[in-house]
Amino acid sequence: MLLKYRTEYKKIAMDMLSLLPDMNKGNHLEDEMNWYEDSDNRVIYLWKNQDDNWAGLVAIEQKNDLLVLRRVVLTPDSWNINNCCSMIDDLNNLYMGKKIVGTMDTTSICEIWEKRNGTRVQ
Numbered sequence: 001m002l003l004k005y006r007t008e009y010k011k012i013a014m015d016m017l018s019l020l021p022d023m024n025k026g027n028h029l030e031d032e033m034n035w036y037e038d039s040d041n042r043v044i045y046l047w048k049n050q051d052d053n054w055a056g057l058v059a060i061e062q063k064n065d066l067l068v069l070r071r072v073v074l075t076p077d078s079w080n081i082n083n084c085c086s087m088i089d090d091l092n093n094l095y096m097g098k099k100i101v102g103t104m105d106t107t108s109i110c111e112i113w114e115k116r117n118g119t120r121v122q
Helices: 007-017 028-037 081-094 107-117
Strands: 002-004 042-048 054-063 066-074 099-102
Touching: 002 081, 007 028, 007 042, 007 054, 007 066, 028 042, 042 066, 042 081, 054 081, 066 081, 066 107, 081 099, 081 107, 099 107
Parallel strands: 066 099
Antiparallel strands: 002 042, 042 054, 054 066
């Protein structure tokens, strides 16, 4: 289940983002959080697994009819492609009518999700 970021989730979101190697250099973590907070077109969602535990994060940017998947983070014990796809399924349900695309970092996850859902042309 995806929950839209709120300020009371800041520590959880920062903990999730800190799992990414590039976030632990300088002020990258704080800069990343500020970048999402500075625009209504950018949103962070936290994900709870089937046991109702915080287990992941997805960060998106809306661009016209596209939904750019910028970050996908799962805790080490939750990381698997099924959970990645589950988070993207939840996003797809929230943003019906928007095409989900990836960045250089998230394209492979998007492609796997598209193949599983039959939306990718082979």
